[in-house]
Amino acid sequence: MKIFAFGASSNRNSINQKMALYAAKQFGDADIQTIDLNDFEMPLYSIDREQQIGIPKPAQIFMNYVQDADLIIISFAEHNGSYSSIFKNLFDWASRVNIKTFMGKPMLLMAASTGRRGAISVLEAAVNRFPIHDGRIAGTFSMSEFHKNFHVDEGIIGQEMKERFDQVIDEVKKQLNTIHSDAV
Numbered sequence: 001m002k003i004f005a006f007g008a009s010s011n012r013n014s015i016n017q018k019m020a021l022y023a024a025k026q027f028g029d030a031d032i033q034t035i036d037l038n039d040f041e042m043p044l045y046s047i048d049r050e051q052q053i054g055i056p057k058p059a060q061i062f063m064n065y066v067q068d069a070d071l072i073i074i075s076f077a078e079h080n081g082s083y084s085s086i087f088k089n090l091f092d093w094a095s096r097v098n099i100k101t102f103m104g105k106p107m108l109l110m111a112a113s114t115g116r117r118g119a120i121s122v123l124e125a126a127v128n129r130f131p132i133h134d135g136r137i138a139g140t141f142s143m144s145e146f147h148k149n150f151h152v153d154e155g156i157i158g159q160e161m162k163e164r165f166d167q168v169i170d171e172v173k174k175q176l177n178t179i180h181s182d183a184v
C-alpha cells in the first residue's frame with residue numbers, strides 16, 4: 001500500500017509533518033511517500049498569472065503523488081483559523097490541474113496545534129471542502145497541546161488522546177479493507 005503523507009506547513013520543524021508521518025507509520029509496512037511543502041512553493045495563484053505562465057510544474061508533481069496513493073494523510077497547520085498560505089496556494093494550483101483534485105482517494109485529515117483548540121477550524125475547512133474535490137474522508141483527528149501530548153520517540157503520550165487516535169486509525173483501516181474488498 002502506498003501512503004502519501006505530509007504536514008500542510010512550511011515550518012521546517014513542523015509539528016504537523018511529525019503527526020502526518022507518525023500516523024502513516026501506523027499502517028504496517030506501507031510504502032510512505034512524503035514531501036516538504038517548501039519544495040512546492042509557487043507564484044501566488046491568480047487567473048492572470050495562470051494565463052501568463054501556465055500551471056507550474058510542482059502542481060503537476062503534487063498531483064502525481066495523489067494519483068499514486070492508496071491513502072492520503074494530511075496534517076494541517078492552522079494560520080489565523082485557516083490553511084497555511086503555502087498549502088492554500090498549492091491547493092489552488094492543483095485544483096487547476098484537476099478540479100477532482102483528490103481523485104476519490106481515501107484521506108485521513110488531521111490538524112495539530114500547540115494551543116488548546118487543536119487547529120479545529122482548519123480541519124473543519126478541509127473536511128467541508130475536500131469532498132467537493134473528490135476526497136473520500138476516511139478519518140479525522142485533531143491534536144491540541146502538541147508539546148504536552150507528543151514525544152518524539154514514543155508518539156502520542158496522553159492516554160485518552162492515544163485511545164482516540166487508535167480508534168481513528170482502526171476506522172481508516174476498516175474503510176481501506178472495505179474499499180479493497182469492493183475492488184476485487
Ligand SMILES: Cc1cc2nc3c(=O)[nH]c(=O)nc-3n(C[C@H](O)[C@H](O)[C@H](O)COP(=O)(O)O)c2cc1C
Pocket residue numbers: 007008009010011013014015016017076077078079080081082112113114115117118119
Ligand atoms: C501567522 C500565524 C498564525 C497562526 N494562527 C494560528 C491559529 O489560528 N490557530 C492555531 O492553533 N495556531 C495558530 N498559529 C500557531 C501554529 O499552530 C503553530 O505555529 C503550529 O506549530 C503550526 O504547526 P506547524 O508546526 O506544523 O507549522 C499561528 C502561527 C502563525 C505563525
